[in-house]
Amino acid sequence: MAFSYKKSVTFRLLQAAKAQRARSGGHLMRIGLHPGQELVLKVLSDVDGRTMSQLALALGVQPPTVTKMVTRLSAQGLVRRQVSETDGRLARVFLTDEGRDRVLSVDKAWKRLEKEAIAGLDDKDRKKLRKLLRQIEKNLSLTTEIDPELDNDTDDLDDDAPIATVVPLAVEA
Numbered sequence: 001m002a003f004s005y006k007k008s009v010t011f012r013l014l015q016a017a018k019a020q021r022a023r024s025g026g027h028l029m030r031i032g033l034h035p036g037q038e039l040v041l042k043v044l045s046d047v048d049g050r051t052m053s054q055l056a057l058a059l060g061v062q063p064p065t066v067t068k069m070v071t072r073l074s075a076q077g078l079v080r081r082q083v084s085e086t087d088g089r090l091a092r093v094f095l096t097d098e099g100r101d102r103v104l105s106v107d108k109a110w111k112r113l114e115k116e117a118i119a120g121l122d123d124k125d126r127k128k129l130r131k132l133l134r135q136i137e138k139n140l141s142l143t144t145e146i147d148p149e150l151d152n153d154t155d156d157l158d159d160d161a162p163i164a165t166v167v168p169l170a171v172e173a
Contacts, residue, residue, distance in 0.1 A: 013136065023116060027109040031102065032076065036061075038106040040069050041078065041095065045103045049082075049092045078102055 005011045025035050033041075036059075043058045044050060050058065056066045070093055073079045078099035084090035095103070118126050 009136075020113070020117065024109075024113055027113055028106075031105040031109060033102070033106070034072075037069055037073055038109070040066075040073060040093075041099055041103050041106055044079065044093060044095045045100070048094050051090055051092055055093060073099070 021035055028035060028038055039059055040055065043055060052063055052066050052070065055070070056063045059066065070079060070081065074081060076098075077096055079093050080096055081091045081093055084092060118129075121129065
């Protein structure tokens, strides 16, 4: 029996993520942003004056990606780079007044998107969904190894497929 990918949680998650990104892109376009740029603004609104490396880490992207985003946001007048007074190799990124105003627009767009995404779900289902999504995020943020000792009793999965056990990634200090 073939694996029914359309019934899998990961396929549904992928489809939901694609739909969210498309809808989010529409909302962001109306306020002059591209997907991903709003996160730079939000991260800076939490802690302004981060370095490019700190931004990359907070956003979960590579430094060249941050450089490109910051360059574009700077050209729009939403952020500014300032070279460190103590280390000329280090640049910090700050929101401009216009950038702070745009964060308010991002918040409104996110609230609108949230309402659209959770329409028809009651409070109990919303809380459960958030909890389940956090668990999926946690699971997928870890490496997996095949464990032949585990029983293979999951629903809708190929009976011959091994079950993976989650093993945390080694974190360097």
